[in-house]
Amino acid sequence: xxxxxxxxxKDRILQVSDLPTLPTALEEVSRLVEDPSSSTDQIAKVxxxxxxxxxxxxxxxxxxxxxxxxxxxxxxxxxxxxxxxxIKGVIVSTSVFDTMNKSMAGLWEHSVGCALACAEVAxxxxxxxxxxxxVCGLLHDLGKVVAAVQLPDLKxxxxxxxxxxxxxxxxxxxxVLGFDHExxxxxxxxxxxxxxxIREGMSRHHTPLRAQHFPAAACVVHVGDFLVRLFEYxxxxxxxxPELEPKALRLLKIGGAELERTMDALSEKxxxxxxxxxx
Amino acid sequence: xxxxxxxxxxxxxxxxxxxxxxxxxxxLITQDDALAELFHSLAPTERMQWERFVSxxxxxxxxxxxxxxxLVVDDTLEDGxxxxxxxxxxSENVYRKLPVVLCLNRDExxxxxxxxxxxxxxxxxxxxxxxxxxxxxxIALNRSVRSLDANPLSNLPGNTSIIQRIQELVDMGREFxxxxxDLDHFKSYNDKYGFIRGDEVLMMTSRVIVNTVRxxxxxxxxxxxxxxxxxxxxxxxxxxEEACRRIIxxxxxxxxxxxxxxxxxxxxxxAEDRRGEKQNVPLMSISIAVVMNHGGKIRHYGAAAYAAxxxxxxxxxxxxxxxxxxxRLS
Numbered sequence: 001x002x003x004x005x006x007x008x009x010k011d012r013i014l015q016v017s018d019l020p021t022l023p024t025a026l027e028e029v030s031r032l033v034e035d036p037s038s039s040t041d042q043i044a045k046v047x048x049x050x051x052x053x054x055x056x057x058x059x060x061x062x063x064x065x066x067x068x069x070x071x072x073x074x075x076x077x078x079x080x081x082x083x084x085x086x087i088k089g090v091i092v093s094t095s096v097f098d099t100m101n102k103s104m105a106g107l108w109e110h111s112v113g114c115a116l117a118c119a120e121v122a123x124x125x126x127x128x129x130x131x132x133x134x135v136c137g138l139l140h141d142l143g144k145v146v147a148a149v150q151l152p153d154l155k156x157x158x159x160x161x162x163x164x165x166x167x168x169x170x171x172x173x174x175x176v177l178g179f180d181h182e183x184x185x186x187x188x189x190x191x192x193x194x195x196x197x198i199r200e201g202m203s204r205h206h207t208p209l210r211a212q213h214f215p216a217a218a219c220v221v222h223v224g225d226f227l228v229r230l231f232e233y234x235x236x237x238x239x240x241x242p243e244l245e246p247k248a249l250r251l252l253k254i255g256g257a258e259l260e261r262t263m264d265a266l267s268e269k270x271x272x273x274x275x276x277x278x279x
Numbered sequence: 280x281x282x283x284x285x286x287x288x289x290x291x292x293x294x295x296x297x298x299x300x301x302x303x304x305x306x307l308i309t310q311d312d313a314l315a316e317l318f319h320s321l322a323p324t325e326r327m328q329w330e331r332f333v334s335x336x337x338x339x340x341x342x343x344x345x346x347x348x349x350l351v352v353d354d355t356l357e358d359g360x361x362x363x364x365x366x367x368x369x370s371e372n373v374y375r376k377l378p379v380v381l382c383l384n385r386d387e388x389x390x391x392x393x394x395x396x397x398x399x400x401x402x403x404x405x406x407x408x409x410x411x412x413x414x415x416x417x418i419a420l421n422r423s424v425r426s427l428d429a430n431p432l433s434n435l436p437g438n439t440s441i442i443q444r445i446q447e448l449v450d451m452g453r454e455f456x457x458x459x460x461d462l463d464h465f466k467s468y469n470d471k472y473g474f475i476r477g478d479e480v481l482m483m484t485s486r487v488i489v490n491t492v493r494x495x496x497x498x499x500x501x502x503x504x505x506x507x508x509x510x511x512x513x514x515x516x517x518x519x520e521e522a523c524r525r526i527i528x529x530x531x532x533x534x535x536x537x538x539x540x541x542x543x544x545x546x547x548x549x550a551e552d553r554r555g556e557k558q559n560v561p562l563m564s565i566s567i568a569v570v571m572n573h574g575g576k577i578r579h580y581g582a583a584a585y586a587a588x589x590x591x592x593x594x595x596x597x598x599x600x601x602x603x604x605x606x607r608l609s
Contacts, residue, residue, distance in 0.1 A: 068482055195536075
């Protein structure tokens with residue numbers, strides 16, 4: 001692929017202005033912001049089920065206009081700092097996917113599943129602030145959504161390659177786009193001034209050993225992504241279980257027995273959210 | 280701007296609907312008698328008085344020693360001295376706040392006055408219309424109070440607005456609670472991390488206080504930024520304690536994000552204390568001193584500020600984020 005084409009596609013991706021979401025969380029949040037008795041905690045709980053709304057809120061609070069770019073990685077903190085007026089503004093400016101295909105709904109489920117898995121893995125690894133790790137998990141495939149919205153023709157081609165040539169989604173991305181969603185995540189995280197830890201979780205979940213600043217975040221998302229695919233909760237665009245990098249577990253100091261316990265805890269959590277419908 | 284939305288309170292009903300309240304002292308520099316006449320006739324003299332000069336020379340010294348509330352310069356003076364005069368005034372920080380209005384002929388606009396080089400706040404086109412002139416003068420006065428009093432970092436209302444707001448409530452004999460918030464160990468943070476990151480914390484604190492107070496659905500409230508790490512809120516007495524608790528509950532969990540991971544994990548930073556000795560200093564916290572104006576007993580803004588500063592010392596002595604309420608009913 002030529003450099004020009006690469007740059008052109010990167011620009012298209014970063015020009016994303018209208019990132020639509022699924023109606024589920026959006027309707028619930030809209031209802032809450034109109035109700036004067038709602039608290040930011042209630043809203044945070046709902047937004048934490050939606051990768052696009054979460055990304056928008058974090059993008060907003062970390063924008064330089066607020067004066068502390070790259071500092072806020074927690075949805076509940078972001079909501080306190082933005083306040084109801086701004087939250088309302090974000091909500092009313094979010095549209096819904098008009099053509100809802102099955103793969104998008106599957107991706108939302110997969111993202112929520114990964115967020116839950118990351119929280120469990122972070123707890124097992126005795127890391128502080130598990131919420132920040134679940135945000136990493138929630139956003140780990142955001143690049144796939146942005147690519148689908150900004151480069152729809154190529155998205156169709158990726159899906160075709162996955163179905164016909166038996167490729168992983170990531171291999172198909174590299175073939176069709178010339179880069180994968182990890183790279184897109186890195187671009188987005190930089191462009192939106194997201195905290196470095198979230199950037200690493202988003203952009204190194206397939207290559208956790210290459211994370212330079214927050215290897216723990218990359219390893220947690222790597223393991224979380226593996227687990228949620230193992231449970232076949234939602235869909236990341238293909239039906240492969242990615243390879244698990246054993247060093248990631250070692251780095252998190254998680255042994256076999258602990259991984260078992262994490263999986264048990266996660267299956268409980270996944271049963272709890274199974275009632276949440278995304279399509 | 281954030282600004283007006285902080286004044287959630289209804290303004291007290293003004294019995295007289297005059298554009299100029301309180302009394303305004305204007306300075307006018309013009310050689311045009313008709314123009315001077317028009318300005319003198321804008322409002323009764325108990326509301327507004329204009330001191331007229333025919334050249335910038337005499338006006339300059341008067342202005343430096345006893346600045347007016349507003350300055351109107353007729354730029355049809357000889358060869359653009361008007362604009363030059365305005366720039367001299369505006370380049371001195373002490374006089375920057377002074378609103379300046381230029382009177383121009385329409386043809387001067389054709390040449391394209393460079394407004395980035397002429398530091399006026401507004402202009403009027405000759406021949407002047409009395410009603411429009413009065414409104415423009417009034418809006419220039421109000422804008423200068425609103426915008427130039429704002430804290431340059433947070434855009435929250437600054438000292439002038441704070442004093443004015445408190446004095447208004449005091450004058451009306453209203454009961455209210457004055458919350459005086461400041462950060463503990465801010466100086467150490469600033470020394471270690473630098474002022475740019477110090478500013479980040481101040482911006483975060485502004486957002487926390489404003490959004491917390493706003494989300495409470497109070498009948499009235501006001502948030503001002505005294506400067507540095509000092510903030511003031513005015514809320515109804517009955518909700519003051521709740522406001523303190525909520526501010527602290529919102530502030531404490533967010534604050535650690537502003538430290539580097541190793542300092543956050545340790546819970547302290549190595550920084551110089553006030554005596555210049557290296558010390559382990561705790562992470563920042565917020566202290567709130569609350570002065571209640573029970574039965575409207577406070578007669579003057581200064582008394583409220585003094586009471587708050589005394590209480591602040593008490594709050595500062597306690598570790599962590601705390602609030603201290605003055606319950607003296609005397």
